[in-house]
Amino acid sequence: MELVIRRGSLKSIADMVNALRPHRVAVITDKRVATLHLEKLNGLEYTPLILPEGESTKSLTFASMLWEKLLDAGFTRKSVIIGLGGGVITDLAGFVASTFMRGVSLLLAPTTLLAQIDAAIGGKTGINFRGKNxxxxxxxxxxxxxxxxxxxxxxxxxxxxxxxxxxxxxxxSRDIHGAVMRGSGVNEDIIERCVRYKLSIVNQDLKEEHGIRRVLNLGHTFAHALEKYYGYKIKHGVAVAQGLRFSALLGEKLYGFDPADVDALLMKFGLDGCIPFKPIELLRAMRNDKKFWYGKMTLVVPVEIGTVKVVDVEESLILRTLGEMPCSQG
Ligand SMILES: NC(=O)c1ccc[n+]([C@@H]2O[C@H](COP(=O)([O-])OP(=O)(O)OC[C@H]3O[C@@H](n4cnc5c(N)ncnc54)[C@H](O)[C@@H]3O)[C@@H](O)[C@H]2O)c1
Structure with a gap:
């Protein structure tokens, strides 16, 4: 796998793909990204497959529509699929590329910050089918x-x-913490540090078989539960932010972690607001999270910046901690 992180690099895609001498090339993208950025692929001959924006596009309906279009246009195993867009597009394009003809070459060009530092990194593809991913x-x-x-x-x-x-x-990661606290926003350097950090974890545990990848779930069991509680009508990043604050409070109780470190980070990125919830109902939603293996409440808890532990946490402690959060109701 080749990783290119560079300003203006979308314009190099034509050369990269042409060097592979593909039989055919398809670009899967959504309407908004097509309007804004598709022209940067000038110099490449491709079939544009432009889909509606939004999470509902990540579905079997659109996956099978794409398989149909690829077959109709005579795509073969020697073809290349490009996924240009946010996480919805990179997940769907990855899924279609991995299944069409048992797998064709894939190039991902993520265009949201979330997709650049997370969704497009690590080899997970997927569609929503009776549930998310x-x-x-x-x-x-x-x-x-x-x-x-x-x-x-x-x-x-x-x-x-x-x-x-x-x-x-x-x-x-202590290293990313330093870079983020020193800088005044997101730049190429910070994106690269995040990507390399995720790859360093994923490379040890690509298929989530050894538990190593689990550290990447920090804050996410809470976040998934809150998103479910609100019928997926709240922003994922806001839910993750609140989940990180919850993890920090657990870390304080279990290991003496200082939650002020997390509050400072959240404040820096304007994520210091919170969404109200009832602790007992949130706990119920957390129990259903697919990350609870064998009924254990396994959570990722920070010990200090740069160190986390994956531990089984008592439900009573989880409930008490939920009750102490700023937006808890009762
Ligand atoms: N595979 C993984 O490991 C992984 C990890 C995290 C998230 N995800 C998935 O990622 C998805 C969410 O991704 P997302 O937040 O990128 O959402 P998204 O793909 O829906 O993009 C959000 C919106 O931003 C627009 N957009 C994209 N790039 C743009 C640009 N440069 N300028 C202007 N508008 C732009 C899109 O058209 C869309 O309307 C979810 O489906 C989630 O499950 C996957």
């Missing part, structure tokens, strides 16, 4: 091309999703 594959792209310049067109609400993951990385 219930069907998918592990499939590594041949190229990941990250062009930080495309983020200039990202609307403010999409930044918060990426910031949630960025703060997570800053808790997991």
């Amino acid at each position: 219930m069907v998918g594959t592990f499939y590594l792209p041949r190229y990941i091309v990250i062009d930080p310049d495309v983020l200039h067109t990202l609307p403010p609400e999409e930044w918060s999703n990426g910031y949630g993951e960025l703060v997570k990385y800053a808790i997991l």
